[in-house]
Amino acid sequence: MLANPIFNPNGDDRVENRSIWFGNTTNLMQLNDVRYSWAIGLYQQMRENFWIPQKLDLTQDVTDYWNLTTEERHAYDGILSYLTFLDSVQTCNLPHLKSCVTAPEVSLCIAEQIAQEGMHNQSYQYIIETVIPSDRRTAVYEFWRTDQVLAERCEFIAGIYQQYIDSPTEENYFVALLADYLLEGMYFYNGFIYFYNLASRMLMPGSADIFKMINRDELSHVRLYQKLLPEAMRLFPHSVEQIYEMFDRAVQHECRWTNHIVGENVLGITKSSTEQYTKYLANMRLRAIGLEPLYSGEQYQKSPYKHLERFSDTKKAGHTKANFFEAGVTSYVMSSGVGGWDEI
Numbered sequence: 001m002l003a004n005p006i007f008n009p010n011g012d013d014r015v016e017n018r019s020i021w022f023g024n025t026t027n028l029m030q031l032n033d034v035r036y037s038w039a040i041g042l043y044q045q046m047r048e049n050f051w052i053p054q055k056l057d058l059t060q061d062v063t064d065y066w067n068l069t070t071e072e073r074h075a076y077d078g079i080l081s082y083l084t085f086l087d088s089v090q091t092c093n094l095p096h097l098k099s100c101v102t103a104p105e106v107s108l109c110i111a112e113q114i115a116q117e118g119m120h121n122q123s124y125q126y127i128i129e130t131v132i133p134s135d136r137r138t139a140v141y142e143f144w145r146t147d148q149v150l151a152e153r154c155e156f157i158a159g160i161y162q163q164y165i166d167s168p169t170e171e172n173y174f175v176a177l178l179a180d181y182l183l184e185g186m187y188f189y190n191g192f193i194y195f196y197n198l199a200s201r202m203l204m205p206g207s208a209d210i211f212k213m214i215n216r217d218e219l220s221h222v223r224l225y226q227k228l229l230p231e232a233m234r235l236f237p238h239s240v241e242q243i244y245e246m247f248d249r250a251v252q253h254e255c256r257w258t259n260h261i262v263g264e265n266v267l268g269i270t271k272s273s274t275e276q277y278t279k280y281l282a283n284m285r286l287r288a289i290g291l292e293p294l295y296s297g298e299q300y301q302k303s304p305y306k307h308l309e310r311f312s313d314t315k316k317a318g319h320t321k322a323n324f325f326e327a328g329v330t331s332y333v334m335s336s337g338v339g340g341w342d343e344i
């Protein structure tokens with residue numbers, strides 16, 4: 001896969017000749033006539049989701065942090081560290097995937113996604129600086145240096161992306177794109193659930209407020225990949241068995257990590273609910289790209305965390321914490337509705 005030239009005067013931007021990959025773009029952002037109108041709608045929605053982490057109030061979390069059990073505090077630090085890794089690797093990798101996208105309207109969405117992943121890192125920094133005592137902050141960033149399970153998880157995720165950078169074949173591009181979908185669609189959510197679970201017990205409400213904003217952004221990224229992947233399956237060499245294998249491995253890794261960092265030491269989460277939720281997510285993400293679900297048991301067709309939905313939703317009645325700061329943030333939200341909240 002070759003990166004697009006910075007400017008290609010011999011390109012052809014006519015709508016009928018556009019394609020997401022392998023097109024002949026001038027690289028001009030010609031957005032008057034677009035082939036992929038969904039991309040314009042999605043971009044608009046992503047922009048309307050604008051929020052500023054520092055406007056969310058973490059005051060209660062500072063004291064709550066010391067009211068967590070030792071296990072809960074350990075999980076809080078570890079999950080923050082893992083999420084920091086995920087958004088860091090996204091900020092770093094997405095430009096590589098974007099560099100050969102030949103439809104400017106799709107490029108636009110990925111550019112906004114990159115900006116959001118960068119901002120998510122800033123929100124983790126804000127939480128770490130506000131909630132975590134100064135002598136523990138570096139340890140949160142460097143959790144992977146002392147935690148073998150996290151280190152292996154980070155290396156595995158980064159390794160798939162690195163494979164494409166080292167050998168930019170069409171096969172490796174497809175694998176990197178699918179890995180991106182797995183990250184966006186599966187790897188964040190056991191972490192989000194952990195924070196919503198604490199919030200349901202009146203703990204760390206400011207952290208949960210930040211994570212529900214990140215959650216909303218991530219779901220817009222999921223929707224982007226749900227548009228890209230069916231097209232990629234048409235254009236790139238791959239096999240369906242390979243997709244299922246990657247999903248199954250993603251489920252195993254996600255359960256291994258969640259069982260390690262949360263395990264059964266936190267009220268409301270068990271190894272069994274983690275497995276059920278992760279397989280449910282995998283099934284839902286497969287269906288969304290036109291494939292059959294991988295896990296057939298009845299318990300894998302629904303979320304075990306339905307009761308936490310109201311803690312994740314920024315719009316419905318359960319959103320009761322309307323303080324000054326939060327009102328400032330939600331006032332940015334102008335869209336009539338963001339779909340996907342049934343996806344918890």
Ligand SMILES: [Fe+2]
Nearest residue numbers: 087116117120
């Ligand atoms: Fe992110």
Ligand SMILES: [Fe+2]
Nearest residue numbers: 117184218221
């Ligand atoms: Fe994302």
